[in-house]
Amino acid sequence: xxxxIDLSEKNGEVAWEAFAFGDVxxxxxxxxxxxxxxDRNFERxxxxxxxxxxxxxxxxxxxxxxxxxxQAEFFIDTVKDFHGLLPPVVCLETHRCxxxxxxLNVKTYLQAVEDAIHVKPIIYxxxxxxxxxxxxxxx
Numbered sequence: 001x002x003x004x005i006d007l008s009e010k011n012g013e014v015a016w017e018a019f020a021f022g023d024v025x026x027x028x029x030x031x032x033x034x035x036x037x038x039d040r041n042f043e044r045x046x047x048x049x050x051x052x053x054x055x056x057x058x059x060x061x062x063x064x065x066x067x068x069x070x071q072a073e074f075f076i077d078t079v080k081d082f083h084g085l086l087p088p089v090v091c092l093e094t095h096r097c098x099x100x101x102x103x104l105n106v107k108t109y110l111q112a113v114e115d116a117i118h119v120k121p122i123i124y125x126x127x128x129x130x131x132x133x134x135x136x137x138x139x
Contacts, residue, residue: 004028006059006124009041016048026055028089028124031078033061035070038078057086059124064105065097072112082117092125092133102133 003023007014008030019027027049030039039045042058049056060075062068075088082088090109097105106123113121130137 002026006030007041007045009039011041014041014045014048016052019052019054024054026057026086028057028059028086030091031058031060032071032075034063035066035074042078055086057089058082059089059091061091061093062106062109064092064102064109068105068109069112072109072116076113076116082119087119088113088117088121089124090121092123092129099133099136103137106134106137107139 002025004026005024006028027045029042029045029049031042032038046056046058058075058079060071062071079085079088090106090113092106110121110123113119
């Protein structure tokens with residue numbers, strides 16, 4: 001099994017030495033949320049993960065009611081260099097809007113990121129969230 005974790009400021013100070021035995025194969029680190037919130041531990045967590053030669057990626061916590069183009073640009077500007085990283089992730093968990101707006105906004109965000117960095121993003125969500133807010137997503 002390939003095991004990964006996601007980290008954000010909500011995790012507090014990370015005990016990086018706990019990952020020394022190869023139990024964690026990759027880590028996604030929260031970079032941004034909405035249009036103006038950079039995770040306060042993003043740069044430090046990225047640097048430590050890279051120093052430890054971990055496979056690493058960055059994620060954005062999407063607020064689908066806010067301007068998704070600005071969110072994509074904010075995420076890209078914050079991460080800056082995606083070379084050597086896992087594909088970018090968009091986190092869909094607690095924020096929502098009506099179904100038509102949700103599908104359009106998520107798709108628009110994904111396309112904006114892909115167009116900018118030429119890598120197809122990954123969606124990180126739960127089964128219930130997907131079935132509730134994106135049940136008709138054909139893409």
